[in-house]
Amino acid sequence: MKKELITFGATDVVTVSPVENTLFIIDYQAWHAKKQLEVLLAQEGVSCQIICAYKLLPNQILDLVTRVTHIAPNTSCDTKVRGVLYDKAKSTYIGEIVIDSRAQGSSSYLENAALVIGSATHNHTEPILKIEADDVSASHSSFTGRIDAGLLYYLQSRGMAITQAEKLLAKAFLASVGV
Protein backbone atom coordinates (compact mmCIF):
# COMPACT_ATOMS: atom_id res chain seq x y z
CA MET A 1 0.00 0.00 0.00
CA LYS A 2 1.34 3.43 -0.93
CA LYS A 3 1.80 5.86 1.97
CA GLU A 4 1.10 9.56 1.63
CA LEU A 5 1.58 12.18 4.32
CA ILE A 6 -0.99 14.98 4.29
CA THR A 7 0.44 18.24 5.57
CA PHE A 8 -1.80 21.24 5.05
CA GLY A 9 0.91 23.84 4.93
CA ALA A 10 -0.38 27.03 3.35
CA THR A 11 -3.68 25.57 2.23
CA ASP A 12 -6.69 24.63 4.32
CA VAL A 13 -8.18 22.13 1.86
CA VAL A 14 -6.37 19.17 0.34
CA THR A 15 -8.10 17.06 -2.31
CA VAL A 16 -6.80 13.66 -3.33
CA SER A 17 -8.06 11.02 -5.73
CA PRO A 18 -6.00 7.85 -5.30
CA VAL A 19 -5.52 5.48 -8.25
CA GLU A 20 -3.95 2.74 -6.17
CA ASN A 21 -4.38 1.48 -2.60
CA THR A 22 -3.13 4.31 -0.42
CA LEU A 23 -2.66 5.06 3.25
CA PHE A 24 -3.13 8.77 4.04
CA ILE A 25 -1.63 9.96 7.28
CA ILE A 26 -2.78 13.39 8.40
CA ASP A 27 0.10 15.24 9.98
CA TYR A 28 -1.44 17.19 12.81
CA GLN A 29 0.06 20.31 14.25
CA ALA A 30 -1.65 22.89 16.47
CA TRP A 31 -4.16 24.28 14.01
CA HIS A 32 -6.14 27.46 14.46
CA ALA A 33 -8.14 27.25 11.25
CA LYS A 34 -10.30 24.50 9.83
CA LYS A 35 -8.43 21.92 7.77
CA GLN A 36 -10.26 19.75 5.28
CA LEU A 37 -9.20 16.55 3.54
CA GLU A 38 -11.32 15.50 0.56
CA VAL A 39 -10.80 11.99 -0.77
CA LEU A 40 -12.50 11.09 -4.02
CA LEU A 41 -12.57 7.38 -4.89
CA ALA A 42 -13.17 7.50 -8.64
CA GLN A 43 -11.18 4.43 -9.67
CA GLU A 44 -12.92 1.05 -9.49
CA GLY A 45 -11.50 -1.33 -6.88
CA VAL A 46 -9.30 1.20 -5.11
CA SER A 47 -9.08 1.15 -1.35
CA CYS A 48 -7.61 3.70 1.00
CA GLN A 49 -7.05 4.30 4.65
CA ILE A 50 -7.00 7.63 6.45
CA ILE A 51 -5.35 7.97 9.81
CA CYS A 52 -5.06 10.95 12.09
CA ALA A 53 -3.66 10.80 15.61
CA TYR A 54 -3.44 14.01 17.61
CA LYS A 55 -2.57 15.15 21.09
CA LEU A 56 -4.08 18.47 22.12
CA LEU A 57 -2.01 20.06 24.85
CA PRO A 58 -3.64 22.67 27.15
CA ASN A 59 -5.57 25.32 25.17
CA GLN A 60 -4.75 23.80 21.78
CA ILE A 61 -7.37 23.49 19.07
CA LEU A 62 -8.13 21.00 16.35
CA ASP A 63 -10.64 21.68 13.61
CA LEU A 64 -10.65 18.89 11.05
CA VAL A 65 -13.02 17.78 8.32
CA THR A 66 -12.58 14.59 6.31
CA ARG A 67 -14.89 13.84 3.41
CA VAL A 68 -14.67 10.52 1.59
CA THR A 69 -16.75 10.31 -1.58
CA HIS A 70 -17.20 6.99 -3.37
CA ILE A 71 -18.24 7.34 -7.00
CA ALA A 72 -16.79 4.15 -8.46
CA PRO A 73 -17.87 0.58 -7.68
CA ASN A 74 -16.06 -1.75 -5.27
CA THR A 75 -14.09 0.99 -3.56
CA SER A 76 -13.37 0.93 0.13
CA CYS A 77 -12.10 3.31 2.76
CA ASP A 78 -11.26 3.01 6.42
CA THR A 79 -10.92 6.26 8.41
CA LYS A 80 -9.52 6.37 11.92
CA VAL A 81 -9.22 9.57 13.90
CA ARG A 82 -8.03 9.38 17.47
CA GLY A 83 -7.08 12.12 19.86
CA VAL A 84 -6.13 12.92 23.39
CA LEU A 85 -7.38 16.11 25.02
CA TYR A 86 -5.64 17.90 27.89
CA ASP A 87 -6.86 20.89 29.90
CA LYS A 88 -9.09 23.36 27.99
CA ALA A 89 -8.34 21.71 24.66
CA LYS A 90 -10.98 22.10 21.93
CA SER A 91 -11.55 19.53 19.26
CA THR A 92 -13.99 19.71 16.35
CA TYR A 93 -14.15 16.82 13.93
CA ILE A 94 -16.56 16.33 11.03
CA GLY A 95 -16.18 13.03 9.21
CA GLU A 96 -18.38 12.60 6.17
CA ILE A 97 -18.85 9.46 4.10
CA VAL A 98 -20.72 9.85 0.82
CA ILE A 99 -21.52 6.79 -1.29
CA ASP A 100 -22.99 7.66 -4.66
CA SER A 101 -25.47 5.43 -6.49
CA ARG A 102 -22.69 4.47 -8.94
CA ALA A 103 -20.55 3.02 -6.14
CA GLN A 104 -22.25 -0.33 -5.70
CA GLY A 105 -20.22 -2.92 -3.83
CA SER A 106 -18.33 -0.27 -1.85
CA SER A 107 -17.61 -0.20 1.85
CA SER A 108 -16.63 2.66 4.11
CA TYR A 109 -15.91 2.83 7.82
CA LEU A 110 -15.16 5.67 10.16
CA GLU A 111 -13.88 5.36 13.69
CA ASN A 112 -13.43 8.44 15.86
CA ALA A 113 -12.33 8.33 19.48
CA ALA A 114 -11.33 11.08 21.89
CA LEU A 115 -9.65 10.36 25.19
CA VAL A 116 -10.12 13.15 27.71
CA ILE A 117 -7.37 13.53 30.26
CA GLY A 118 -7.69 17.17 31.30
CA SER A 119 -10.60 19.27 32.47
CA ALA A 120 -12.76 21.97 30.83
CA THR A 121 -12.35 20.33 27.42
CA HIS A 122 -14.71 20.74 24.47
CA ASN A 123 -15.25 18.02 21.93
CA HIS A 124 -17.61 18.45 18.99
CA THR A 125 -18.02 15.48 16.64
CA GLU A 126 -20.22 14.96 13.60
CA PRO A 127 -19.79 11.63 11.82
CA ILE A 128 -22.04 11.86 8.74
CA LEU A 129 -23.27 9.20 6.33
CA LYS A 130 -24.95 9.91 2.99
CA ILE A 131 -25.71 6.66 1.22
CA GLU A 132 -27.39 6.48 -2.20
CA ALA A 133 -26.57 2.85 -3.11
CA ASP A 134 -28.02 -0.30 -1.59
CA ASP A 135 -25.34 -2.94 -2.13
CA VAL A 136 -22.87 -1.26 0.19
CA SER A 137 -21.65 -1.46 3.73
CA ALA A 138 -21.07 1.74 5.71
CA SER A 139 -20.71 2.37 9.38
CA HIS A 140 -19.21 4.79 11.83
CA SER A 141 -18.53 4.97 15.52
CA SER A 142 -17.59 7.79 17.85
CA PHE A 143 -16.47 7.66 21.43
CA THR A 144 -15.54 10.34 23.94
CA GLY A 145 -14.56 9.51 27.49
CA ARG A 146 -11.90 9.38 30.15
CA ILE A 147 -9.31 6.71 30.82
CA ASP A 148 -10.68 3.55 32.41
CA ALA A 149 -10.15 3.91 36.16
CA GLY A 150 -9.26 0.23 36.40
CA LEU A 151 -6.35 0.62 33.99
CA LEU A 152 -5.03 3.66 35.85
CA TYR A 153 -5.31 1.84 39.16
CA TYR A 154 -3.42 -1.17 37.77
CA LEU A 155 -0.47 0.96 36.66
CA GLN A 156 -0.44 2.92 39.91
CA SER A 157 -0.41 -0.36 41.85
CA ARG A 158 2.76 -1.16 39.90
CA GLY A 159 4.43 1.96 41.35
CA MET A 160 3.72 4.47 38.55
CA ALA A 161 2.72 8.03 39.34
CA ILE A 162 -0.69 9.00 37.98
CA THR A 163 0.67 11.47 35.40
CA GLN A 164 3.11 8.86 34.14
CA ALA A 165 0.33 6.26 33.92
CA GLU A 166 -1.91 8.69 31.99
CA LYS A 167 0.93 9.47 29.60
CA LEU A 168 1.58 5.77 28.96
CA LEU A 169 -2.09 4.98 28.36
CA ALA A 170 -2.51 8.01 26.08
CA LYS A 171 0.50 6.86 24.07
CA ALA A 172 -0.98 3.36 23.72
CA PHE A 173 -4.35 4.82 22.74
CA LEU A 174 -2.81 6.81 19.90
CA ALA A 175 -0.41 4.04 18.86
CA SER A 176 -3.28 1.58 18.37
CA VAL A 177 -4.35 3.56 15.28
CA GLY A 178 -1.33 2.08 13.58
CA VAL A 179 0.81 5.13 12.96
Place this chain on the structure above:
Amino acid sequence: MVKQGARVRYTTIQNWSGDVYNLVTKRARVEKDGIMEWLDGNLGSKATMKYPSCYLVGERAYGEVLSIAYADGARHQDAGAKMIHIAPNTTSKIISKSVSIRGGRTSYRGLVHILPSATNARAKVECDALILDSKSASDTFPVMRINESSAQVEHEATVSKLGEEKLFYLTSRGITKEEAAGLIINGFIEPIVKELPLEYAVELNRLIELSMEGSVG
Protein backbone atom coordinates in the same frame (compact mmCIF):
# COMPACT_ATOMS: atom_id res chain seq x y z
CA MET B 1 -42.92 17.40 32.19
CA VAL B 2 -41.52 14.51 34.20
CA LYS B 3 -41.44 15.46 37.85
CA GLN B 4 -39.07 14.11 40.46
CA GLY B 5 -39.02 10.30 40.60
CA ALA B 6 -41.72 9.92 37.91
CA ARG B 7 -41.69 7.83 34.73
CA VAL B 8 -43.42 8.73 31.48
CA ARG B 9 -43.55 6.63 28.31
CA TYR B 10 -45.08 8.32 25.26
CA THR B 11 -45.74 5.90 22.38
CA THR B 12 -46.84 6.90 18.88
CA ILE B 13 -47.13 4.78 15.75
CA GLN B 14 -48.05 7.04 12.86
CA ASN B 15 -49.04 5.95 9.37
CA TRP B 16 -50.03 9.16 7.60
CA SER B 17 -51.38 9.44 4.07
CA GLY B 18 -48.79 10.09 1.34
CA ASP B 19 -49.77 13.75 0.91
CA VAL B 20 -49.19 14.75 4.52
CA TYR B 21 -46.28 16.79 5.83
CA ASN B 22 -45.68 15.58 9.36
CA LEU B 23 -43.69 18.27 11.17
CA VAL B 24 -43.63 17.73 14.90
CA THR B 25 -41.99 19.16 17.99
CA LYS B 26 -41.78 16.87 20.98
CA ARG B 27 -39.98 18.02 24.10
CA ALA B 28 -39.76 16.64 27.60
CA ARG B 29 -38.26 18.23 30.67
CA VAL B 30 -37.03 15.58 33.09
CA GLU B 31 -36.44 16.40 36.73
CA LYS B 32 -34.42 14.63 39.41
CA ASP B 33 -34.55 10.81 39.17
CA GLY B 34 -37.18 11.08 36.44
CA ILE B 35 -37.42 8.75 33.44
CA MET B 36 -38.73 9.82 30.03
CA GLU B 37 -39.19 7.30 27.20
CA TRP B 38 -40.25 8.34 23.70
CA LEU B 39 -41.33 5.42 21.46
CA ASP B 40 -41.74 6.72 17.96
CA GLY B 41 -42.91 4.81 14.88
CA ASN B 42 -43.02 6.73 11.58
CA LEU B 43 -44.59 5.25 8.47
CA GLY B 44 -46.40 6.94 5.59
CA SER B 45 -46.46 10.75 5.16
CA LYS B 46 -44.75 12.54 2.30
CA ALA B 47 -42.26 14.10 4.69
CA THR B 48 -41.75 13.66 8.39
CA MET B 49 -39.48 15.84 10.48
CA LYS B 50 -39.60 14.75 14.06
CA TYR B 51 -36.89 14.85 16.74
CA PRO B 52 -38.23 13.93 20.21
CA SER B 53 -36.06 15.57 22.80
CA CYS B 54 -35.33 15.31 26.49
CA TYR B 55 -33.98 18.12 28.61
CA LEU B 56 -32.37 16.36 31.57
CA VAL B 57 -32.50 19.12 34.16
CA GLY B 58 -32.50 17.04 37.34
CA GLU B 59 -29.78 14.90 38.80
CA ARG B 60 -29.87 11.24 37.69
CA ALA B 61 -32.57 11.96 35.12
CA TYR B 62 -32.83 9.43 32.27
CA GLY B 63 -34.04 9.99 28.74
CA GLU B 64 -34.63 7.38 26.07
CA VAL B 65 -35.80 7.55 22.45
CA LEU B 66 -36.65 4.40 20.50
CA SER B 67 -37.47 5.34 16.93
CA ILE B 68 -38.54 3.41 13.83
CA ALA B 69 -38.72 5.08 10.43
CA TYR B 70 -40.08 3.26 7.37
CA ALA B 71 -39.93 5.12 4.06
CA ASP B 72 -41.79 3.34 1.26
CA GLY B 73 -41.85 5.05 -2.13
CA ALA B 74 -41.57 8.82 -2.51
CA ARG B 75 -41.35 9.47 1.19
CA HIS B 76 -38.76 11.17 3.32
CA GLN B 77 -38.64 10.13 6.96
CA ASP B 78 -36.33 12.61 8.68
CA ALA B 79 -36.42 11.47 12.29
CA GLY B 80 -34.04 11.47 15.17
CA ALA B 81 -33.65 12.56 18.76
CA LYS B 82 -32.10 15.22 20.94
CA MET B 83 -30.70 14.74 24.40
CA ILE B 84 -29.57 17.74 26.38
CA HIS B 85 -27.73 16.86 29.58
CA ILE B 86 -27.85 19.72 32.04
CA ALA B 87 -27.57 18.11 35.47
CA PRO B 88 -24.96 15.73 36.89
CA ASN B 89 -25.18 11.94 36.58
CA THR B 90 -27.78 12.05 33.83
CA THR B 91 -27.97 9.24 31.29
CA SER B 92 -29.58 8.81 27.91
CA LYS B 93 -30.06 6.23 25.20
CA ILE B 94 -31.15 6.65 21.60
CA ILE B 95 -31.92 3.68 19.37
CA SER B 96 -33.04 4.40 15.84
CA LYS B 97 -33.93 1.82 13.19
CA SER B 98 -34.84 2.85 9.68
CA VAL B 99 -35.83 1.06 6.50
CA SER B 100 -36.07 2.58 3.04
CA ILE B 101 -37.61 0.88 0.02
CA ARG B 102 -38.90 1.73 -3.49
CA GLY B 103 -37.21 5.11 -3.62
CA GLY B 104 -37.83 6.11 -0.01
CA ARG B 105 -35.30 8.15 1.95
CA THR B 106 -34.64 7.93 5.67
CA SER B 107 -32.50 10.36 7.63
CA TYR B 108 -31.38 10.22 11.21
CA ARG B 109 -30.72 13.65 12.71
CA GLY B 110 -29.58 13.62 16.31
CA LEU B 111 -28.00 15.79 18.94
CA VAL B 112 -26.32 14.87 22.18
CA HIS B 113 -25.35 18.01 24.04
CA ILE B 114 -23.50 17.74 27.33
CA LEU B 115 -23.30 21.04 29.17
CA PRO B 116 -20.40 21.81 31.56
CA SER B 117 -22.74 21.29 34.54
CA ALA B 118 -23.51 17.70 33.54
CA THR B 119 -20.68 15.94 35.36
CA ASN B 120 -20.49 12.15 34.87
CA ALA B 121 -23.16 12.20 32.16
CA ARG B 122 -23.48 9.09 29.98
CA ALA B 123 -25.03 8.89 26.53
CA LYS B 124 -25.31 6.10 23.99
CA VAL B 125 -26.65 6.31 20.45
CA GLU B 126 -27.23 3.44 18.05
CA CYS B 127 -28.67 3.99 14.61
CA ASP B 128 -29.05 1.31 12.01
CA ALA B 129 -30.46 1.65 8.54
CA LEU B 130 -31.54 -0.85 5.90
CA ILE B 131 -31.70 0.11 2.24
CA LEU B 132 -33.72 -2.45 0.33
CA ASP B 133 -33.19 -1.44 -3.30
CA SER B 134 -30.98 0.69 -5.49
CA LYS B 135 -33.54 3.54 -5.74
CA SER B 136 -33.64 4.18 -1.99
CA ALA B 137 -31.26 6.16 0.21
CA SER B 138 -30.29 6.76 3.79
CA ASP B 139 -28.49 9.56 5.65
CA THR B 140 -27.17 9.95 9.18
CA PHE B 141 -26.43 13.36 10.69
CA PRO B 142 -25.51 12.91 14.35
CA VAL B 143 -23.99 15.77 16.32
CA MET B 144 -22.21 15.39 19.62
CA ARG B 145 -21.27 18.49 21.62
CA ILE B 146 -19.44 17.46 24.72
CA ASN B 147 -18.45 20.33 26.97
CA GLU B 148 -17.84 18.36 30.15
CA SER B 149 -14.63 16.39 30.57
CA SER B 150 -16.07 13.68 32.85
CA ALA B 151 -18.84 12.71 30.42
CA GLN B 152 -18.84 9.56 28.32
CA VAL B 153 -20.58 9.50 24.95
CA GLU B 154 -20.76 6.60 22.53
CA HIS B 155 -22.27 6.60 19.07
CA GLU B 156 -22.50 3.95 16.38
CA ALA B 157 -24.32 3.72 13.08
CA THR B 158 -24.54 1.20 10.26
CA VAL B 159 -26.12 1.22 6.82
CA SER B 160 -26.54 -2.01 4.88
CA LYS B 161 -28.91 -4.06 2.76
CA LEU B 162 -30.65 -7.36 3.49
CA GLY B 163 -28.01 -10.03 3.92
CA GLU B 164 -27.94 -12.47 0.98
CA GLU B 165 -26.97 -15.31 3.31
CA LYS B 166 -29.97 -14.66 5.57
CA LEU B 167 -32.34 -14.51 2.59
CA PHE B 168 -30.85 -17.68 1.13
CA TYR B 169 -31.13 -19.53 4.46
CA LEU B 170 -34.83 -18.68 4.82
CA THR B 171 -35.71 -19.43 1.21
CA SER B 172 -33.88 -22.76 1.51
CA ARG B 173 -36.34 -23.54 4.28
CA GLY B 174 -39.28 -23.09 1.90
CA ILE B 175 -40.18 -19.49 2.77
CA THR B 176 -40.83 -17.17 -0.19
CA LYS B 177 -38.36 -14.34 -0.77
CA GLU B 178 -40.94 -11.71 0.17
CA GLU B 179 -41.86 -13.43 3.41
CA ALA B 180 -38.16 -13.89 4.18
CA ALA B 181 -37.50 -10.19 3.65
CA GLY B 182 -40.47 -9.33 5.87
CA LEU B 183 -39.18 -11.69 8.57
CA ILE B 184 -35.70 -10.18 8.47
CA ILE B 185 -37.06 -6.66 8.68
CA ASN B 186 -39.27 -7.57 11.61
CA GLY B 187 -36.21 -9.02 13.30
CA PHE B 188 -34.27 -5.85 12.52
CA ILE B 189 -36.82 -3.63 14.28
CA GLU B 190 -37.56 -6.16 17.05
CA PRO B 191 -35.53 -4.34 19.80
CA ILE B 192 -38.00 -1.47 19.53
CA VAL B 193 -41.16 -3.41 18.69
CA LYS B 194 -40.81 -5.55 21.83
CA GLU B 195 -41.28 -2.38 23.90
CA LEU B 196 -44.61 -1.57 22.24
CA PRO B 197 -48.02 -2.60 23.64
CA LEU B 198 -49.13 -5.84 21.94
CA GLU B 199 -51.81 -4.32 19.68
CA TYR B 200 -49.40 -1.68 18.37
CA ALA B 201 -46.68 -4.27 17.73
CA VAL B 202 -49.01 -6.56 15.79
CA GLU B 203 -50.33 -3.62 13.76
CA LEU B 204 -46.83 -2.39 12.96
CA ASN B 205 -45.59 -5.82 11.89
CA ARG B 206 -48.66 -6.30 9.71
CA LEU B 207 -48.22 -2.88 8.06
CA ILE B 208 -44.65 -3.72 7.18
CA GLU B 209 -45.58 -7.15 5.78
CA LEU B 210 -48.28 -5.55 3.61
CA SER B 211 -45.82 -2.99 2.39
CA MET B 212 -43.26 -5.69 1.54
CA GLU B 213 -45.63 -7.50 -0.86
CA GLY B 214 -44.25 -7.39 -4.37
CA SER B 215 -41.09 -5.63 -3.28
CA VAL B 216 -38.53 -8.43 -3.53
CA GLY B 217 -37.46 -10.47 -6.60
